[in-house]
Amino acid sequence: MRRLEDLQNEFERAVFLAAYHSPRQRRRRHWAVLGLVAKHGLRGLAFSWPVYVLALAAVYGDTSHALAYLAVLLLAMGVSGMILIRGVRDDYRVRVQGRLREKTGHPGV
Amino acid sequence: MFEPRPQEPAYAFIPDAPHPETNRYGKPIETVPEGHALRGASLNINGDSSVGTNPNRYKQHGFYFSADNCIACHACEAACSEKNNLPAHIAFRSVGYVEGGSFPAYARMNISMACNHCDDPVCLKGCPTLAYTKFAEYGAVLQDPDICFGCGYCTWVCPYNAPQLDPVAGHVSKCNMCVDRLEVGLKPACAAACLAGALDFGVIETTHEHREQLETRLPGFPTPEITHPNIRFQQAKSLPREMRRTDSMPLRYVRDERHANVYTPTVAEDGRPRQWNLKKLRSREDPLVIFTLVSQAVVGAFLVLFLGPLFGVTMFAHAAHPLLHATLLLGLLGIETVALVLSTLHLGRPHRFYRAFNNLRNSPVSREVAGIAVFYNLLGAYTLFTAVPGLFAWLPRSLLELAVQVSGWGALLAGLAAIYFMSRIYRIPARPFWNHWQVLASFFGNVLSLGALTAGLAYLWAGDAGAGLAQTLALPVLAGLLLEGVGLAYHARDLTRGGGEGAASHYLQRTDFGYTYWARNAGLALSALMALALAWLGGGALSWGLLALLVFGTAIVGRALFYVLVVPTTMPGAFFWRNRGFERHARETGLADLPQMGIVPDAH
Numbered sequence: 001m002r003r004l005e006d007l008q009n010e011f012e013r014a015v016f017l018a019a020y021h022s023p024r025q026r027r028r029r030h031w032a033v034l035g036l037v038a039k040h041g042l043r044g045l046a047f048s049w050p051v052y053v054l055a056l057a058a059v060y061g062d063t064s065h066a067l068a069y070l071a072v073l074l075l076a077m078g079v080s081g082m083i084l085i086r087g088v089r090d091d092y093r094v095r096v097q098g099r100l101r102e103k104t105g106h107p108g109v
Numbered sequence: 110m111f112e113p114r115p116q117e118p119a120y121a122f123i124p125d126a127p128h129p130e131t132n133r134y135g136k137p138i139e140t141v142p143e144g145h146a147l148r149g150a151s152l153n154i155n156g157d158s159s160v161g162t163n164p165n166r167y168k169q170h171g172f173y174f175s176a177d178n179c180i181a182c183h184a185c186e187a188a189c190s191e192k193n194n195l196p197a198h199i200a201f202r203s204v205g206y207v208e209g210g211s212f213p214a215y216a217r218m219n220i221s222m223a224c225n226h227c228d229d230p231v232c233l234k235g236c237p238t239l240a241y242t243k244f245a246e247y248g249a250v251l252q253d254p255d256i257c258f259g260c261g262y263c264t265w266v267c268p269y270n271a272p273q274l275d276p277v278a279g280h281v282s283k284c285n286m287c288v289d290r291l292e293v294g295l296k297p298a299c300a301a302a303c304l305a306g307a308l309d310f311g312v313i314e315t316t317h318e319h320r321e322q323l324e325t326r327l328p329g330f331p332t333p334e335i336t337h338p339n340i341r342f343q344q345a346k347s348l349p350r351e352m353r354r355t356d357s358m359p360l361r362y363v364r365d366e367r368h369a370n371v372y373t374p375t376v377a378e379d380g381r382p383r384q385w386n387l388k389k390l391r392s393r394e395d396p397l398v399i400f401t402l403v404s405q406a407v408v409g410a411f412l413v414l415f416l417g418p419l420f421g422v423t424m425f426a427h428a429a430h431p432l433l434h435a436t437l438l439l440g441l442l443g444i445e446t447v448a449l450v451l452s453t454l455h456l457g458r459p460h461r462f463y464r465a466f467n468n469l470r471n472s473p474v475s476r477e478v479a480g481i482a483v484f485y486n487l488l489g490a491y492t493l494f495t496a497v498p499g500l501f502a503w504l505p506r507s508l509l510e511l512a513v514q515v516s517g518w519g520a521l522l523a524g525l526a527a528i529y530f531m532s533r534i535y536r537i538p539a540r541p542f543w544n545h546w547q548v549l550a551s552f553f554g555n556v557l558s559l560g561a562l563t564a565g566l567a568y569l570w571a572g573d574a575g576a577g578l579a580q581t582l583a584l585p586v587l588a589g590l591l592l593e594g595v596g597l598a599y600h601a602r603d604l605t606r607g608g609g610e611g612a613a614s615h616y617l618q619r620t621d622f623g624y625t626y627w628a629r630n631a632g633l634a635l636s637a638l639m640a641l642a643l644a645w646l647g648g649g650a651l652s653w654g655l656l657a658l659l660v661f662g663t664a665i666v667g668r669a670l671f672y673v674l675v676v677p678t679t680m681p682g683a684f685f686w687r688n689r690g691f692e693r694h695a696r697e698t699g700l701a702d703l704p705q706m707g708i709v710p711d712a713h
Contacts, residue, residue: 053492068443
């Protein structure tokens, strides 16, 4: 995968940037972001799913505790979201930004 | 490949000197034999795939430090920082000193120290992310900051303060032995920059020019038995019998009359007054205070709920109080979630939390995290099966019962294993205050006392408790408190007897935090008496609540003390540099706001 930072020649950089900003490359970057969100989201869910039991309990269980459950749930979801965004942003910076994506390319592990 | 300067002086190159087959610890100096698969591989430094030409590439290298020659000019520090482009608050190499005697017979011994690329690197074993590797090339222990997620455990286990946790970048980094320079036969930048011939570098166990000794001990240097460091000392000038540190650690080094070069760390009792210092109980490890206590309470409460019916306390069976049972389980899940969130956010890079599982083979941190993760997931499954059974109405009853049993027993075992590995995290030889079985006793004591109190609080407060619940649950509370108390008594005794950094921690415990320490002990004793009275006479929600308040308060203070009191076996700092007292002063006076002071907030 070609990277902008590896190119020293101005002409090559200009050609690279023209390709980088093309609709096809933009679309591929969007797909890569979706892939990264899915990867980090599913990995996060594998560890944090028990907290969503609280949502079920708030719906099905004793309503007097529903607010407390939902408060913890919202806190956990907020933190999960923050961790997800940081993970996606980090991976995007390392694996997607400033690179030309090939058709078979995937966002990586 | 690193390019030597056109007229590189001869002293910048690593001297070729004869060496024995094995080092003093019996380990071969040749890291991998001829023909080994690891030979001939590139280190890929900055993407360069070429292989270095150094003929001693596969021999363990190390530093040589002559304390007689060091004038504390800090040129080594400066060269290292420049070579590695380090910010002001990070130093892979630092110069500290110890001093002794009095004018005119004053003596000062300077120490320049970085990573010693040990034979038995405890940082490598402790790192949960596998960020460390001991390379066959030069025997260098290298750390990859991109893999590191900033838990800082390596900074706890290293006796030499080599790994540096960068709170701004959120990861650890350390001395890389300047392997790029070694590839072309040059010494590391620090050794090449030394003005006084104090710091040198080469294949380990070689005697260089102007050098006679190859000692492994120096006043202020931790015992080499912990990690087998690859550094050799020369210190031929006579020093006073007692050397003092100039940083704020209450330690001095007293010569062992049986061994000329061995100085034993001893408590420097300076008659400081007994104080409360409640504000100083706050530390960077506050999230760990909450995480450890909450996890112990949750595991304990689950233990009571799950095992209670098996021991004849039928009140804890789901069928007896379905709503309360489910509420308590969901509550446990909720507070464990908060604890896990806090422990994750404590990392420099929380979004890389999953790397904590990378080193299950060696790291107690990985094992603890795995134990807690399995416990949390199985607790979630158990809660789901018991608290919301309506979701599983489609399952045959026997299968649902089997799922409840499997998840319950699994959670129980995983929880106990997690608490055991949690205690193993603190069995660190470089931190003698923690390296005691009291940690295990305290953690399992808290499982019993906090767990039983939590379960009891829920049942007694809801008014659903039958007669005698307080009496029944007071027994595990009492057992937990006694276990912790006995551990603490032996801990204090062994620290005093053991001397060194452990005794220094205990000295701080009795002075700087003296009133807090005794208040905690009194709280523990009073709690045990209250638990005994409840076990004997029984009691209601109010008395149980009072006991819970006392026990939880005592536990929080005790755990905070546990983190702030530890005195590591790290190298002496200087009057300013690496001096906790100075850091505190700099923060109070605003000096720390100047970036050149190298002090950054203790946060990621």
